[in-house]
Amino acid sequence: MTLARGERMLMRGNEAIGQAALDAGCRAYFGYPITPQNQIPDYMAAHMPEVGGVFLQAESEVAAINMVYGAAAAGVRTMTTSSSPGISLMQEGISYIAQSEVPCVIVNIMRGGSGLGNIAPAQSDYFQAVKGGGHGDYRTLVFAAWSVQELYDLTREAFDIADRYRSPVMVLGDALLGQMMEPIVLPEEVVDPDALPPKPWATDGAKGRPRRIVNSLYIEPLDLERMNRQLQARYDEAAEREVRCATEHLEDAKLALVAYGTAARVGISAIEQARAAGIPAGLFRPISLYPFPNRELARVAEQVDAILVAEMSLGQLVEDVRLAVDGSCPVHLYGRPGGVVPTPAEVVEQIERVMADTRG
Amino acid sequence: MEADTETQVLFERPQAMQPVRMHYCPGCTHGIVHRLLAEVMDEFDLVERSVGVAPVGCAVFAYEYFTCDMLEAAHGRAPAMATGVKRVRPDLFVFAYQGDGDLASIGIAETIHAAARGENISIIFINNAVFGMTGGQMAPTTLPGMRTSTTPEGRDLKLAGNPMRVCELLAALDGPAYLARVAVTNPRRVREAKRAIRRAFQAQLDELGFSLVEVLSTCPTRWGMPPLDALKWLDDNMVPYYPIKEFVVAEGLAEAE
Ligand SMILES: Cc1ncc(C[n+]2csc(CCOP(=O)(O)OP(=O)(O)O)c2C)c(N)n1
Ligand code: SF4
Numbered sequence: 198m199t200l201a202r203g204e205r206m207l208m209r210g211n212e213a214i215g216q217a218a219l220d221a222g223c224r225a226y227f228g229y230p231i232t233p234q235n236q237i238p239d240y241m242a243a244h245m246p247e248v249g250g251v252f253l254q255a256e257s258e259v260a261a262i263n264m265v266y267g268a269a270a271a272g273v274r275t276m277t278t279s280s281s282p283g284i285s286l287m288q289e290g291i292s293y294i295a296q297s298e299v300p301c302v303i304v305n306i307m308r309g310g311s312g313l314g315n316i317a318p319a320q321s322d323y324f325q326a327v328k329g330g331g332h333g334d335y336r337t338l339v340f341a342a343w344s345v346q347e348l349y350d351l352t353r354e355a356f357d358i359a360d361r362y363r364s365p366v367m368v369l370g371d372a373l374l375g376q377m378m379e380p381i382v383l384p385e386e387v388v389d390p391d392a393l394p395p396k397p398w399a400t401d402g403a404k405g406r407p408r409r410i411v412n413s414l415y416i417e418p419l420d421l422e423r424m425n426r427q428l429q430a431r432y433d434e435a436a437e438r439e440v441r442c443a444t445e446h447l448e449d450a451k452l453a454l455v456a457y458g459t460a461a462r463v464g465i466s467a468i469e470q471a472r473a474a475g476i477p478a479g480l481f482r483p484i485s486l487y488p489f490p491n492r493e494l495a496r497v498a499e500q501v502d503a504i505l506v507a508e509m510s511l512g513q514l515v516e517d518v519r520l521a522v523d524g525s526c527p528v529h530l531y532g533r534p535g536g537v538v539p540t541p542a543e544v545v546e547q548i549e550r551v552m553a554d555t556r557g
Numbered sequence: 558m559e560a561d562t563e564t565q566v567l568f569e570r571p572q573a574m575q576p577v578r579m580h581y582c583p584g585c586t587h588g589i590v591h592r593l594l595a596e597v598m599d600e601f602d603l604v605e606r607s608v609g610v611a612p613v614g615c616a617v618f619a620y621e622y623f624t625c626d627m628l629e630a631a632h633g634r635a636p637a638m639a640t641g642v643k644r645v646r647p648d649l650f651v652f653a654y655q656g657d658g659d660l661a662s663i664g665i666a667e668t669i670h671a672a673a674r675g676e677n678i679s680i681i682f683i684n685n686a687v688f689g690m691t692g693g694q695m696a697p698t699t700l701p702g703m704r705t706s707t708t709p710e711g712r713d714l715k716l717a718g719n720p721m722r723v724c725e726l727l728a729a730l731d732g733p734a735y736l737a738r739v740a741v742t743n744p745r746r747v748r749e750a751k752r753a754i755r756r757a758f759q760a761q762l763d764e765l766g767f768s769l770v771e772v773l774s775t776c777p778t779r780w781g782m783p784p785l786d787a788l789k790w791l792d793d794n795m796v797p798y799y800p801i802k803e804f805v806v807a808e809g810l811a812e813a814e
Binding site for chain 1: 643
């Protein structure tokens with residue numbers, strides 16, 4: 198396939214994710230179809246063979262994540278993608294992968310929940326993504342995009358971050374971001390997987406070296422505690438180095454709207470409308486959801502009179518915002534679960550309500 | 558006869574086996590099967606290019622016992638994990654070692670699909686008719702009427718359903734290249750079991766597809782029997798229900814002796 202690299206082109210979000218993985222040197226993809234992310238496995242099935250990689254449609258998400266576990270343990274950059282119900286099925290595997298210190302990339306194109314829910318855009322898997330999701334004392338590093346370009350950039354970078362921290366990394370999008378077409382510029386440079394640094398822990402045959410074991414079992418509590426602390430030390434390091442966030446119009450803002458992904462897209466339109474009506478509102482957009490931009494948000498909280506959290510879920514992101522703000526300014530919630538994307542006008546209404554409360 | 562001053566090694570630990578004590582109960586046949594697996598790995602000179610997958614079950618520490626690279630899977634997921642390794646590194650020899658709870662209960666979907674795909678991996682399947690590790694509960698392979706901690710009055714087929722014959726089930730698929738059921742209850746059977754493992758490995762080395770050897774195995778501890786009685790019980794009760802034979806032998810499977 199010839200892509201016009203370095204030039205603006207139109208691409209669908211889900212396809213951008215697939216191309217980002219290929220460009221990052223991902224050479225194994227395992228997945229099970231689920232709407233609204235089916236263009237990703239389709240894209241990988243079509244294009245993974247062109248780079249000599251592995252595409253396999255697994256019999257379930259349970260199998261897919263364990264195939265990821267095996268392939269990634271053998272040292273190959275590996276990805277799976279799914280949507281909310283499928284990601285739930287992967288949680289056992291993600292817990293094992295995290296405790297075994299195996300890097301991989303998992304994309305969740307979120308849809309409405311709980312249960313079978315629906316296939317509309319949602320952000321209801323926030324807790325599941327950032328708080329661990331499966332059993333045990335682990336986290337996944339989580340990054341959320343708000344455009345097709347950012348889906349590409351974050352997915353691509355996720356492979357580097359996964360390798361750096363030997364951890365599963367999750368990229369969050371939603372039905373809207375996955376399905377929509379937007380202009381995107383693909384970088385000229387792509388990663389040659391053979392040129393990546395060796396992985397001195399990979400189980401790829403004990404030829405001329407001692408055997409290696411990829412394992413999450415530590416029967417002695419003190420050993421497991423040491424491993425848990427080792428993972429935590431990595432998360433602490435990621436909190437120093439991998440925090441990402443973006444701001445718009447915050448310089449003179451009296452109200453900060455905190456939102457990520459699609460909710461932030463709606464949010465920026467709402468802020469522009471509010472500003473036109475004379476309300477000094479600005480946007481704080483977390484991009485890394487774990488590690489969360491605590492320090493950056495705390496600084497904003499000192500500067501504004503109030504924070505409004507807009508999320509397409511019912512009080513999930515707001516908990517992390519409250520932890521970061523730590524009482525230094527009032528935090529209000531506008532949550533729309535169930536696959537509802539709020540309109541900018543609805544968010545403006547909330548901004549006006551909060552401003553009125555704050556003055557009163 | 559002349560006195561021979563040179564000593565000759567007649568029997569030693571296989572290269573593929575770590576020089577450590579195993580944790581299995583006395584008389585448990587897991588240990589015999591480990592040894593056979595290691596001997597066959599040596600015969601094919603596989604240590605430096607193998608990746609093994611250990612299960613959740615009594616063999617959970619199998620990763621401590623082999624000198625090749627090892628992975629420890631989640632309960633039942635070994636065939637998926639082995640698939641992941643084999644797909645990205647077809648040059649490696651990939652095997653999984655699983656019990657009947659692991660392979661036939663929680664992991665039956667992964668087992669059937671790996672077999673159906675003809676995934677070029679080899680599985681050693683320990684059928685001891687119980688969940689050993691968790692205290693001797695019913696397994697999918699528990700015999701009708703057999704007492705376990707969750708079938709205290711004996712397995713009632715109306716209540717607990719019927720046992721599964723895994724080789725027969727998998728033999729209905731087109732993917733398997735080699736399927737055999739063996740036992741390790743006497744020296745002749747041990748030799749036959751080793752031959753079956755050899756053929757299963759050969760199937761993978763010849764890239765013929767999925768191979769699985771089901772080993773009827775004893776669990777003296779959970780069966781509540783001395784080891785010798787357990788061997789006899791297996792021969793008398795399990796062998797009639799689970800016939801010992803080769804179910805699938807792919808055309809072109811070279812006889813490696
Ligand atoms: C998800 C999950 N469920 C349950 C268990 C508990 N568990 C551990 S081993 C086992 C059954 C093992 O039986 P089998 O596979 O027959 O192996 P054996 O111990 O008999 O060798 C179970 C249910 C677990 N570890 N993980
Ligand atoms: S409980 Fe049974 S299967 Fe497990 S080690 Fe003991 S005898 Fe072997």
